[in-house]
């Protein structure tokens with residue numbers, strides 16, 4: 001698809017002596033929130049790393065915003081929040097964000113905006129090393145929001161958050177998509193799937209389905225997405 005935000009063809013990735021992605025192909029439309037769901041170890045992080053351009057791939061192509069994944073031009077167009085927050089514990093939230101804003105050449109005004117978006121305004125002057133796990137995760141997410149990237153790749157951004165904060169973050173993802181940002185969000189919590197416009201269901205390195213939540217329920221004749229996923233597994237579905 002010429003206007004896909006992400007286009008993947010025949011992707012195969014080996015990590016160590018294991019093939020962890022096998023013949024993965026998909027197109028992600030711009031301005032959507034796509035949930036990448038599947039059990040622990042199925043290859044979600046590896047797929048996200050391939051899109052961000054930090055994963056060595058054995059075969060296939062990954063095109064992001066019309067460029068090969070990992071291209072220099074994509075650096076400021078793509079925001080990536082890894083599962084393990086990689087930000088400095090001895091800086092405050094505001095100091096870390098000012099630092100990353102300078103590195104990314106994002107406007108200074110972005111710092112307050114992204115801190116507010118992840119609901120950390122009251123903790124802006126707290127040291128990152130003293131934040132709770134959920135607060136650290138949100139500080140990490142704030143870094144990915146700097147510079148208003150066109151594509152946001154978020155690896156399990158809601159892990160460890162209480163239901164209210166999870167709900168607020170999904171609200172934020174929806175608002176960003178409504179303004180044209182493309183979001184790819186991994187999760188292994190099925191109850192988050194219903195918040196996504198599109199779902200990519202993954203198992204053992206393969207994609208089983210790519211559909212809207214409603215479409216998956218209709219196709220499988222199941223009342224909820226967890227059961228839809230199980231039905232697809234039982235039927236041996238493959239994209």
Ligand SMILES: Nc1ncnc2c1ncn2[C@@H]1O[C@H](COP(=O)(O)OP(=O)(O)OP(=O)(O)O)[C@@H](O)[C@H]1O
Pocket residue numbers: 015016017018020038039040041042043044045046047083188
């Ligand atoms: N550095 C590595 N070297 C070798 N194998 C790895 C490496 N990192 C991950 N793997 C393996 O690749 C497979 C996919 O891992 P990946 O992290 O992509 O899964 P995931 O779906 O994101 O899991 P989780 O939901 O637990 O984060 C797993 O079997 C894992 O053990």
